[in-house]
Amino acid sequence: MNYLEKLLKGVEIEWKTLGDEDFAEIANSGRRPVKASERISGNIPYYGANNIQDYVDGFTHDGTYVLIAEDGTASIENYSIQWATGKFWANNHVHVLRGIGPLNSRFLHHYLRSVNFIPFLSGGDRAKLTKGKLVEIPIPIPPPSVQKKIVRILDAFTELTAELTAELTARKKQYNYYREQLYCFDKNVVQHLPMGDESIGVFQRGKRFVKDDITSNGVPCIHYGEMYTHYGTWADKTKSFISEELVKRKNLRIAEKGEVVIVAAGETIVDIGIGTAWLGNEGVVIHDACFSYKSQLNPKFVAYFTHTKQFHDQIKKHISSGKISSINAKGLGKVLIPIPSLEEQERIVSILDKFDTLTASISEGLPKEIELRKKQYEYYRNMLLTFPIG
Structure with a gap:
């Protein structure tokens, strides 16, 4: 001031x-x-x-x-x-x-x-x-010279934000490219199996609960709608909870640590199939529009795979469309997933974790930096543009 x-x-x-x-x-x-x-x-x-x-x-x-x-x-x-x-x-x-x-x-x-x-x-x-x-x-209407000074200050912040946003866009494109490349394996060298093959994994559908059942504390739970807006490729804590009494009374389904929660319904086919590796120490209740996938594979390796074009190209033909599009366990189970060694899975996950932090993390990486610059711009804009009246 x-x-x-x-x-x-x-x-x-x-x-x-x-x-x-x-x-x-x-x-x-x-x-x-x-x-x-x-x-x-x-x-x-x-x-x-x-x-x-x-x-x-x-x-x-x-x-x-x-x-x-x-x-x-x-x-x-x-x-x-x-x-x-x-x-x-x-x-x-x-x-x-x-x-x-x-x-x-x-x-x-x-x-x-x-x-x-x-x-x-x-x-x-x-x-x-x-x-x-x-x-x-x-x-x-302050004098033109004052307007120019204020514009010069505020433009500096918007230009920096624009540069960071352009950088984030470039890194996301790079991330998407490398993610696709890292999951391309020669089928003559690396085995590809259906995700539903019992030798590698099992799907289990969640059970129904409604948003009104969600509370601020209790047993961790994931509502399918949150998969699009809140969760990324992995999580160890939830946004929502549900009462222990309701979990027992309805015998709700729980995904354990190391399982991948996969959303099975959405307004468009693009929404369907994305997965989040659950890494929390306690189990998480899952909605009936989700599946948990328990496998011998690295859970993050599976979760990142569900974000690839290779995965989504395969599930398209198994999605039923209507007011809400959906897929069942049989359709998901037909998707062929590459199965490299556990060491190779870990290497791929390590690379993608770095990209994920850079491009998606709100506590680290470019999104956090952009958010900080926006707040800084708003602070100085409000300070510089609060004029006395009368």
Whole structure:
């Protein structure tokens, strides 16, 4: 705050609204939605409420603009604000505007990311920011020199975050490539067996419980929906618990240490089949939309295998589709898995563990670094953009 006070010492802050045409231009008239089936492929970004949805031929705008979601923002609390430069196509789910005169567009972009949009929204479940409400949003107008200094500071943080994000994307591609390569074995050299072959493994389906059964303590449990959002390739503690009394009364299924929990149902076929090696010291209750897989193989070796294209290409033909897609133990059991020596399994797991930490860990690696930089940006943005009113 000392820096902000020095920056603003003797400076008057004007407050205007986005509807003031001397300070902001709303360029919504050029927007045009186009169905995906009717878009002509090209290299011009096609913007929706939250991100670039496609690349098309042609454009609706050319210049430097701030895009504000009109409806369909992914988060009401963290409202969607995008930055677009050069030629781009805007559909009707974003407001298109820019600063004019003394209002720096980049300053406007940073400031809008700090605004609480909730009081300006209408429409219930699908919150909408109408143009009538957009023009009421107040905007501070410090001197252009002050705006430039603030932009320079905040851009430094966003550029660093962008660099880290690009690095993470590159490492994920590298990770996916090596994971596929590490599971490619010559079938004449390394034996491949069906996962359901009793000589290597056994599947056991979980038993049904509902989200209302979940508590904050008790016996560790994994609900199938958490497999997509919370668990990676291995875990030794759970997000959820269930009462011991319910476990006994319903005779719920428990996966023991060293077993792999595999999800067997999901809204799309992409969701199905991912596995998490359970390494906790006590057993974990599993939902009936999951299987536990007990085998003589390294559990992490199996879990990483369930994330490969090789695995998913094999299970596709065994998935039954409907409102919810699913697979049974018979279908999973037909998947051929390579069986190298235990030493080779450990070597592969060791390599993939390093990649997994780098690309997925929220306590280590690039995701943690990106999250820290985002928080740092938010801290300084809020500090630098909190102006006195009146």
